[in-house]
Each structure stands twice: as C-alpha cells, then as structure tokens.
Amino acid sequence: MRDEMEKALKGHDADYIEMRIEESQATRISYRGKELEDIGRTAATGGNVRALVKGGWGFVSFNSLDNLREKVELAISEARIVGAETSQLAPVEPVVDIVPPDFKMDPATVPLADKKNILDQYNDIIWSTPQVQTSNIGYGDNRKKVMFASSIGSYIEQSRCDVTLRLTVVARADSDVQQYGFSIGSNGDYSVVENSHDKVKEAAQKAVQMVTAPNVKGGEYTVVLDPILAGVFCHEAFGHLSESDFVYENPQMKEIMQMGRRFGSPILNIADGAAIPGLRGSFKYDDEGVRSTRSDLIREGVLVGRLHSRETAGKMGEKATGNARAIDYRFPPIVRMTNTIIEPGDTSFEDMIADIQEGVYAKNWYGGMTSMEMFTFSAGEAYMIRNGKIAEQLRPVVLSGNVFTTLANIDAIGNDLGMNQGGGCGKGGQSPLPVSNGSPHIRINKCLVGGR
Amino acid sequence: MTIEQILERAKKVAQEAEVFYSDYHDTPVGFEANRLKNVQSREGIGVALRIIKNGRIGFAATTRLDQAEELVAAAVEIAQFGAEAKFTMPSSPGNPRPVEVYDSSVEAIPIQRMVTLGQAMIDILLQHTPEIQCECSINKRIGSLRLINSAGLDVSYRRSSFSVSIEGTFIRDTDMLFVGDRAASCRLDFDVETIARNTVEQLEMAREIVPAAVGDVPVLFTPRAVLSSLLSPLIIALNGRNVLQRSSPLATRHGEQVAAKEFTLWDDPSRPYVPGSRQWDDEGVPTQKRTLIGNGVLNGFLYDLQTAGLAGTISTGNASRSPASLPGPSMSVAIIDHGSRSKDDLIKSIGDGIVVDELIGAGQGNVLGGDFGGNLLLGYRIQNGKITGRVKNTMVAGNVYQVLKDAQLSKETEWVGGFLSAPYILCPRVSTSSNE
Numbered sequence: 001m002r003d004e005m006e007k008a009l010k011g012h013d014a015d016y017i018e019m020r021i022e023e024s025q026a027t028r029i030s031y032r033g034k035e036l037e038d039i040g041r042t043a044a045t046g047g048n049v050r051a052l053v054k055g056g057w058g059f060v061s062f063n064s065l066d067n068l069r070e071k072v073e074l075a076i077s078e079a080r081i082v083g084a085e086t087s088q089l090a091p092v093e094p095v096v097d098i099v100p101p102d103f104k105m106d107p108a109t110v111p112l113a114d115k116k117n118i119l120d121q122y123n124d125i126i127w128s129t130p131q132v133q134t135s136n137i138g139y140g141d142n143r144k145k146v147m148f149a150s151s152i153g154s155y156i157e158q159s160r161c162d163v164t165l166r167l168t169v170v171a172r173a174d175s176d177v178q179q180y181g182f183s184i185g186s187n188g189d190y191s192v193v194e195n196s197h198d199k200v201k202e203a204a205q206k207a208v209q210m211v212t213a214p215n216v217k218g219g220e221y222t223v224v225l226d227p228i229l230a231g232v233f234c235h236e237a238f239g240h241l242s243e244s245d246f247v248y249e250n251p252q253m254k255e256i257m258q259m260g261r262r263f264g265s266p267i268l269n270i271a272d273g274a275a276i277p278g279l280r281g282s283f284k285y286d287d288e289g290v291r292s293t294r295s296d297l298i299r300e301g302v303l304v305g306r307l308h309s310r311e312t313a314g315k316m317g318e319k320a321t322g323n324a325r326a327i328d329y330r331f332p333p334i335v336r337m338t339n340t341i342i343e344p345g346d347t348s349f350e351d352m353i354a355d356i357q358e359g360v361y362a363k364n365w366y367g368g369m370t371s372m373e374m375f376t377f378s379a380g381e382a383y384m385i386r387n388g389k390i391a392e393q394l395r396p397v398v399l400s401g402n403v404f405t406t407l408a409n410i411d412a413i414g415n416d417l418g419m420n421q422g423g424g425c426g427k428g429g430q431s432p433l434p435v436s437n438g439s440p441h442i443r444i445n446k447c448l449v450g451g452r
Numbered sequence: 453m454t455i456e457q458i459l460e461r462a463k464k465v466a467q468e469a470e471v472f473y474s475d476y477h478d479t480p481v482g483f484e485a486n487r488l489k490n491v492q493s494r495e496g497i498g499v500a501l502r503i504i505k506n507g508r509i510g511f512a513a514t515t516r517l518d519q520a521e522e523l524v525a526a527a528v529e530i531a532q533f534g535a536e537a538k539f540t541m542p543s544s545p546g547n548p549r550p551v552e553v554y555d556s557s558v559e560a561i562p563i564q565r566m567v568t569l570g571q572a573m574i575d576i577l578l579q580h581t582p583e584i585q586c587e588c589s590i591n592k593r594i595g596s597l598r599l600i601n602s603a604g605l606d607v608s609y610r611r612s613s614f615s616v617s618i619e620g621t622f623i624r625d626t627d628m629l630f631v632g633d634r635a636a637s638c639r640l641d642f643d644v645e646t647i648a649r650n651t652v653e654q655l656e657m658a659r660e661i662v663p664a665a666v667g668d669v670p671v672l673f674t675p676r677a678v679l680s681s682l683l684s685p686l687i688i689a690l691n692g693r694n695v696l697q698r699s700s701p702l703a704t705r706h707g708e709q710v711a712a713k714e715f716t717l718w719d720d721p722s723r724p725y726v727p728g729s730r731q732w733d734d735e736g737v738p739t740q741k742r743t744l745i746g747n748g749v750l751n752g753f754l755y756d757l758q759t760a761g762l763a764g765t766i767s768t769g770n771a772s773r774s775p776a777s778l779p780g781p782s783m784s785v786a787i788i789d790h791g792s793r794s795k796d797d798l799i800k801s802i803g804d805g806i807v808v809d810e811l812i813g814a815g816q817g818n819v820l821g822g823d824f825g826g827n828l829l830l831g832y833r834i835q836n837g838k839i840t841g842r843v844k845n846t847m848v849a850g851n852v853y854q855v856l857k858d859a860q861l862s863k864e865t866e867w868v869g870g871f872l873s874a875p876y877i878l879c880p881r882v883s884t885s886s887n888e
Contacts, residue, residue, distance in 0.1 A: 175853070367813065
C-alpha cells in the first residue's frame with residue numbers, strides 16, 4: 001500500500017497533500033432488558049486525500065482504493081477553487097515510522113462467546129436486583145490500522161483499538177422513570193470490561209434508589225464534583241475553548257485567549273496531551289502525522305497554552321501540538337482534545353465539604369456541552385450537602401456555568417485523581433471521538449444548578 | 453460480487469436472508485471566518501447482510517463488495533449468538549403511494565453556485581453586523597438504497613438532498629452571541645436569503661442583554677427548541693423498544709390524555725421532497741402517515757419488524773438503519789399540528805416570561821423519563837407582551853409530560869432541519885434559574 005500511496009502523491013502542483021487509508025474491524029453486542037438486541041460484526045476499508053492550495057482545502061473520501069492518483073487530482077482541483085491566499089502550515093519534520101500495535105489485551109483474541117458471557121453475567125446481576133424495570137448494555141470494540149502518507153515525505157502506520165462498555169439500569173415507579181449507568185473504555189485493553197461485577201450491582205441499586213429521591217430546587221449552590229464529573233466539567237468548561245480552530249481567524253477570540261490571561265485562582269492547573277501514555281486519548285502521531293505532545297493549558301490559573309493543528313499553529317505563529325484528529329477516513333482532521341486533566345491539589349474530600357452549610361455533591365456523568373462561553377454538564381448522581389456532611393440523595397442534576405466566572409469560582413482542588421475513560425467527544429459532525437478526562441474532586445462556588 | 457450473489461450465497465446457509473445496500477455522494481462547500489475555506493467530495497457505500505439461521509438473527513456489514521465470503525461467514529458466526537428472530541421477512545413491497553424524494557437537478561447544481569449561495573448569506577449578515585464571524589456550510593447529497601431478501605422482495609430508490617446552515621458568532625468583550633439557522637430539502641426549493649434574514653432577526657432581538665425571569669414562568673419554545681427540548685424525549689418514549697421494556701413513561705398510557713388537547717403529533721413519511729420522507733422503511737415495509745398523539749391522546753408507538761414481533765403487534769413501517777447497523781424503530785418526519793392563536797398573540801399574552809430558541813445540553817439528564825434542561829444559548833425575555841432583549845446564564849428545566857399538559861400552540865408552523873414541522877409552543881409554567 002505504501003508504494004501506491006507515495007506514487008499517487010508524487011508530482012502534483014499543490015502546497016501540501018496528505019493521504020490516509022484505514023482498515024477497520026468492529027464487533028458490537030447490545031442488550032435491551034433481558035433480550036439480546038444486537039450482535040454484529042462490521043468491516044470497513046476506506047481512505048481520503050486532503051490537499052492545500054493557496055490556503056484553500058480540498059478533501060476527497062472514498063471506499064474504493066482504485067485510482068488513488070485521480071483522487072489526489074480531484075482534491076487538488078477542489079482546493080484550487082478555494083485557494084486565494086497563502087498556505088501557512090506550522091513546519092514539522094518528515095517522519096517514517098511503522099508503529100507496532102501495543103495492545104494489553106486485544107479484543108480480537110477474545111472469542112465472541114466469552115464477550116457475550118461477560119455481558120450475560122452483568123445482565124444476571126441487574127435482573128437479580130428487585131424493582132429494576134429494564135436495562136441497556138452496549139459493548140463495542142473497534143480495531144483500526146491507519147496508513148498515512150504526505151507530500152513532505154512522511155509515512156506512518158499506526159493501529160488503535162477502542163474498547164467501550166456502556167451500561168444503564170432503569171427503575172420505574174408508576175410513570176416515573178429513573179436511570180443510572182456508567183461507561184468505561186480503553187485503548188487496546190479488553191480486560192477493563194471484564195471485572196465490573198461490583199460496579200454493575202451498584203448501578204442497579206442506585207437506579208432503584210433514585211425513584212424515591214427528590215428533585216433539587218434550581219439555583220446557585222456550592223457544588224462539589226467527583227473526579228469523573230470534574231473531568232467532564234474540565235473538558236466542557238475549558239477544553240473546547242483551548243482548541244485553536246475557534247480562535248485562529250477570529251480577532252475577538254484572539255484577544256480573549258491572550259496568553260497570560262487569568263482564568264482561575266493559582267490552585268488551578270489544566271493540561272492536555274496524547275503523549276500521556278496508556279489512556280483512551282493516547283497516540284504517537286496525530287492524523288496530520290505530527291508527533292503527540294503534552295500541553296499545559298492553564299498554569300496557576302493563567303492561560304499558557306492551546307491545542308493546535310498544523311494550520312492553526314502556522315497562522316498563529318505557534319508550534320503544532322499534535323491535536324489534529326479525525327474519527328475515521330470519512331472526515332478531515334480537526335483540532336481536538338486527547339487526554340484532558342485538572343492536576344491534583346492538596347485538599348482532602350472531608351475538608352472540602354466541611355464548611356458547606358447547604359450545597360450539592362454531584363457525581364458521575366450523563367453528558368456535557370459547550371458554546372465556548374457558556375456550558376452545561378450533567379451528573380448521573382447527586383446528593384445534598386448539609387452542615388458539612390453528605391445528606392439526602394437527589395435526582396440527577398444538570399449544572400451550568402460561564403467560563404469567565406465558573407473557573408475562577410473553583411476554590412478547592414482535591415488531593416486525589418480519577419480518570420474517566422468512558423467518554424466520547426463530538427465536534428463538527430465527528431462523534432464519538434475517543435478521549436479521556438481526569439481530575440481530582442473539585443469545589444465550585446456559586447454554580448448554577450437546574451431544577452424544577 | 454453483486455448483492456444478488458451475496459443473497460444467493462446467504463440463502464444456501466440460512467433460512468432467510470436480506471441484503472441492504474446504500475451509497476452516498478456528498479459535495480459539501482464550507483465557509484469559515486466569512487470566507488470560502490474548503491470544497492469536498494465524500495463518497496461511500498455500505499452492504500449489510502441480515503440472516504435468520506436456526507431461528508436466530510445474524511448480522512454483518514462491510515464497505516467491500518469483494519469480501520462477500522467473509523461477510524456471509526461473519527453473519528453465520530454471529531447467528532449462533534444472535535437474538536431469537538420474531539419476524540419473517542416481507543415478500544411483497546405492497547402498493548404504497550409514490551413519495552417524491554429525488555430531484556435530478558440537485559446533482560447538476562454547480563459548486564460555483566453553492567459558493568455564491570453561501571457568500572450571499574454571509575454578506576447579508578455582514579451588512580447588518582460588520583464584526584460578525586460566520587461559518588456556513590452548503591451540501592448536496594445524492595444517495596441510493598436497495599433492499600433485497602430471500603422472500604423475493606426487491607425495493608430501491610434514489611434520494612437527493614440539499615442543505616444549508618449558517619452560524620454567526622458576535623463577540624463583545626467576553627460576551628459571545630451565537631445566531632444561526634438551517635434548512636434542508638430534497639431539492640433547492642427554499643430561499644437562502646430568508647435563512648440569512650432569520651439570523652439577522654435573532655441579532656436584532658439579542659441586541660440588549662437583560663436579566664432573566666426566574667422561578668416558574670411562562671416559556672415560549674420556538675420550533676427549533678421544540679425539537680431539542682420537547683420532541684426528543686417524546687420520540688424516545690414512543691420507540692417500540694422502550695415501550696416493550698416499559699422503560700417508556702408512555703408504555704402504559706395508550707388512549708390516555710398525555711398532552712394538551714391542542715397537541716397533535718404525526719409521523720408523516722409521505723411529504724414530498726422532505727428529507728425524512730420515504731415510501732418504504734429500511735426493511736421494505738410500506739410507510740404510513742400515522743397520528744402518534746391526537747388531540748393530546750396517546751394513539752400509537754413506533755415499530756420495526758423485530759420489535760413488533762416481540763410486542764405481539766405489526767410493524768408500523770418505522771425501521772431505520774445506518775449502513776452498518778441492524779434496523780431499529782425511528783420516526784420518519786415529525787409533524788406537530790398548528791394551534792389556534794398567532795405567535796404574536798401568544799407573546800402578547802405573556803406578562804413576564806422567556807422565549808427559548810436554543811438550549812445547550814437540552815438532551816442531557818433523564819431524557820428517557822421526559823426531562824429536558826439546559827443553559828439558554830439563545831433566548832429572550834418577554835415583558836408585558838414584548839421581547840425586551842437577550843437572556844443568558846440561565847437554566848431552563850422541566851419534564852415534557854408536565855409542561856405539555858397546558859401547552860398552547862401557535863397558528864404558524866416552521867420546518868426544522870427537514871425533519872420536523874412545528875408551531876411555537878407556550879408552556880405556562882417552566883422552571884428557570886439564573887446567576888444574575
């Protein structure tokens with residue numbers, strides 16, 4: 001394949017061309033209630049060409065790998081329609097690297113019967129819990145080999161293997177339906193889905209408890225987030241704002257995102273990077289062939305870095321950070337997060353809640369979303385905090401904030417750290433992209449909680 | 453190998469078999485920061501094989517017609533573990549009325565024309581607000597679909613679509629305002645300038661920032677907000693799979709009043725040139741126009757073949773599938789009937805309330821239970837019957853079954869994204885909270 005790719009890229013008149021070819025195999029199993037709903041296997045082969053001419057991009061994606069040269073020519077002709085400026089890409093060194101797969105426990109080596117057996121065990125646990133109405137279990141693995149060649153002379157082969165398990169238990173009283181769930185995942189380690197029996201039991205019990213829990217009254221509260229939800233908070237509240245494609249051509253955003261701007265108190269440190277090993281957002285090269293890094297985004301409360309593709313870095317006169325990612329061959333790479341972390345501080349959980357008269361302890365996650373300035377993130381589980389103690393359980397809550405005030409309202413950062421490996425990120429029609437988020441417990445003052 | 457050959461091969465090893473073929477060719481043109489940024493061509497195909505072997509369902513999918521043997525082998529392997537089949541594959545395509553979803557002129561729209569349309573929309577926004585930063589996307593898609601099965605069914609059709617979307621970002625200091633609109637049809641039968649003008653109207657209404665009305669207040673949902681906040685939980689609750697599991701709050705309420713009398717929700721796949729319309733569903737079952745909620749009374753659910761078999765009923769022609777997945781029940785085209793009062797009358801009737809146009813995170817939380825809630829990305833305050841400015845940093849939360857009980861609907865309806873036609877919906881008491 002390498003020869004054909006390199007041959008197709010030779011001898012064109014364009015500022016930059018790259019080609020990505022992928023082969024993938026995926027397995028999925030899902031249960032709805034007691035019944036197995038879906039089990040299937042899918043295979044895909046496809047590729048794309050992206051060309052840059054005078055600052056304009058052309059992009060062609062396809063399944064058939066015939067006539068690659070024609071596809072390159074089509075991408076260049078598209079780019080010519082657009083190009084009217086100067087192409088600016090941050091310089092990177094050409095790389096030739098065949099990265100061997102490094103999977104702790106490759107799901108391809110696990111028989112389908114074993115995978116189904118684990119899910120059957122989880123389903124038995126759920127159904128042995130009284131008052132459960134139903135449940136959803138979704139398992140998936142996707143093993144993918146990606147070949148990348150570019151006109152600067154790079155050729156890279158990499159593999160990744162995304163493993164995910166999502167489980168939701170539904171409890172019901174009359175027409176009132178409540179649910180509790182969790183999701184876990186890994187890059188190339190099937191064993192993470194094998195040992196969740198205790199977690200499944202806990203999920204079933206919590207779903208049942210939730211039916212009798214009250215709703216929170218909407219308003220401002222001091223909120224303590226557990227590491228899982230704090231990771232989602234970090235991703236939504238600040239992570240997306242650090243993606244430079246929102247910034248690089250927007251003069252007002254550039255002003256807002258000036259290096260040195262204070263976003264939080266000196267206890268706040270945030271970083272992102274695919275070079276942090278062993279996580280779901282980890283890789284060696286991004287989808288533009290740029291070596292992964294670890295970028296400090298906020299140091300002691302102050303903006304010190306951002307995430308780049310080659311183009312956003314080139315136009316802002318900064319270095320490429322290896323954050324250009326595409327979910328698959330059908331899409332061009334765009335600036336994305338990888339593994340995003342709030343670094344641990346020194347406050348114990350007990351101290352964090354000790355002086356809260358009335359607050360909310362929010363745990364686990366349903367989801368999150370941002371518009372850059374304002375964002376929401378939702379907890380899967382919540383409790384009132386009263387007089388320094390965890391009190392009654394609540395129905396799940398949706399929390400909301402504004403990046404310019406909420407980050408500054410973080411006044412305590414825990415001495416623990418938890419990673420959420422079960423998330424997927426969506427942007428620009430590309431979803432779900434494997435990412436991880438991590439954080440210690442954090443405390444936020446005056447956080448807006450929706451209620452009814 | 454052809455798909456007929458795949459079916460032949462599958463028939464030799466299974467009692468029943470079905471091959472679902474789909475392809476698409478997208479040509480998107482994208483603008484960023486007010487200027488043309490990219491032109492793309494995206495092509496793809498998918499072949500999915502579903503079999504019933506020894507009473508169980510096997511499934512496999514691929515993008516490669518040259519790997520037909522592997523495809524059949526994978527489906528057979530899967531069938532050992534597959535769900536028990538509760539249906540037989542349909543043999544007759546029935547005699548459904550034709551539904552127009554293809555217009556050959558879409559394919560012929562030149563890229564240059566698409567560029568001109570995009571630039572025209574951006575120019576309208578720039579003329580109004582010179583500092584605005586626009587992203588705009590214009591896409592034409594030609595797709596085809598064919599379904600053949602061992603019972604002799606062979607249905608196929610082509611679909612064209614043309615869609616545009618524009619989003620403007622207007623930043624003052626650290627205040628960010630996002631405005632935008634979109635449209636989609638099977639042909640270019642809409643005016644892009646109208647879309648740009650709708651966006652300009654949003655800019656006008658959002659000019660001033662005012663404090664929110666908080667507490668339990670009247671909330672007017674625009675058609676766009678009806679889709680994300682109110683309709684999404686209903687669609688999940690109407691899905692036959694959730695009804696079967698009784699995880700739907702509507703599961704036991706057939707024939708009961710679940711919304712205001714004025715509220716009628718249809719699934720209508722027969723609307724010509726609407727992107728969700730279709731003559732057959734993705735299992736080859738003829739589609740039908742059905743009332744799901746009629747005058748507030750729950751009237752029916754959405755079923756595909758397998759779910760209907762499990763529930764002891766018949767398919768409603770609502771099977772949908774992506775190229776690589778098994779079918780599942782889904783709505784085709786949602787129509788909410790108009791109400792009796794004009795939108796202006798509804799606004800005038802509000803002493804102090806909020807218009808919700810877009811919530812961030814509306815689909816988070818316990819959507820299955822009917823909850824909606826989120827941060828107001830685009831919304832306005834109504835005071836003494838007039839829109840007085842933009843409201844932000846505000847949460848809106850509620851439960852669709854509670855707020856629809858006494859909902860009032862506008863006379864005017866609008867299309868949202870080629871999937872929903874809905875009026876403005878006024879709910880007298882919805883919980884809001886704010887930082888201000």
